[in-house]
Amino acid sequence: AGHRAIAKIDDKVIDELSLQLNSMKGDQRLRALQVIMLMGKESEVEARLLQLMKDPDHKVRATVVRALGLTRTTSAVKALLIALQDPDRRVKANAIEAFEELKHPRVIDLIHPLMRHPDNRVRGNAVKAMIVLGRLAEAVPVLDGMMKDPEPMMRRTAIWVIKESGIKDAQLRLQELLLREKDPEVAGKARDAFVKLKEKETS
Numbered sequence: 001a002g003h004r005a006i007a008k009i010d011d012k013v014i015d016e017l018s019l020q021l022n023s024m025k026g027d028q029r030l031r032a033l034q035v036i037m038l039m040g041k042e043s044e045v046e047a048r049l050l051q052l053m054k055d056p057d058h059k060v061r062a063t064v065v066r067a068l069g070l071t072r073t074t075s076a077v078k079a080l081l082i083a084l085q086d087p088d089r090r091v092k093a094n095a096i097e098a099f100e101e102l103k104h105p106r107v108i109d110l111i112h113p114l115m116r117h118p119d120n121r122v123r124g125n126a127v128k129a130m131i132v133l134g135r136l137a138e139a140v141p142v143l144d145g146m147m148k149d150p151e152p153m154m155r156r157t158a159i160w161v162i163k164e165s166g167i168k169d170a171q172l173r174l175q176e177l178l179l180r181e182k183d184p185e186v187a188g189k190a191r192d193a194f195v196k197l198k199e200k201e202t203s
Contacts, residue, residue: 014044021048026057033063042067046076053079062090069098077104084110089119096122100129108133115142124157131165140167147173152183159186163193171197 020032029052036045049071052064065083068076083095084107096114099107114126115138123146130139146158159177162170174194181187 010039010041013039014041017041018045018048021045021052026055026060029055029057029060030063033060033067037063037067037070040070042070043073046071046073050075050079053083058086058088058091061086061088062094065091065094065098069094069101072102077102081107081110084114089122092117093119093121093125096125096129100125100132103133105133108135112138115139120146120151120153120157123154124161128161128165131161131167136167143167147177152186155181155183155186156189159189159193163197 014036017032017036020028023029023032033052036042042049046068049064049067052060053068055061055064061083065080068079080095080098083091083098086092086095092114096111099111108130111126111129112135114122115130117123117126123142127139127143127146130136131143143158143161146154146161149155149158155177159174161167162173167173171194174190174197178187178190178194181190
């Protein structure tokens with residue numbers, strides 16, 4: 001009886017959240033999406049999520065992409081393929097992350113050109129995904145270029161990729177970057193990443 005009561009409560013909450021997904025206010029749609037993801041109920045509202053891929057609010061679209069990545073259905077994958085072409089950088093970056101999580105090798109040809117994207121977040125996510133998917137020959141030269149890029153944000157993103165991708169010789173790469181880094185904020189990020197990798201190694 002208790003399980004049935006909880007199920008009924010869940011159904012009522014999902015019904016209410018589904019109504020909020022139709023709200024005229026972008027922030028309300030966004031909050032509803034976030035709650036649905038916290039509850040792990042993405043699959044129950046997938047049809048509405050697919051419709052929201054055309055939402056005018058880029059924050060909503062970016063969150064929808066994250067949610068669809070968790071449903072792992074054929075329809076979701078098709079929507080994520082389209083999201084790779086979205087004009088917004090967050091939407092693109094989240095779509096790359098979703099495919100990385102899905103370990104979806106068929107999208108390598110689509111992710112590959114995004115390693116040259118001018119936005120640091122999109123480029124970083126693309127490089128990380130290619131490393132995780134085992135395409136080191138293509139990804140490592142781009143990562144090396146990011147480490148020497150004149151833009152501090154691109155170098156900071158390179159540090160994030162090194163820390164999160166599990167790439168071989170990660171600590172050595174960070175040491176090499178630190179030897180030539182002039183920007184104190186970037187150097188600080190590199191030191192933090194180095195320490196975390198060291199801690200992970202010894203834990």
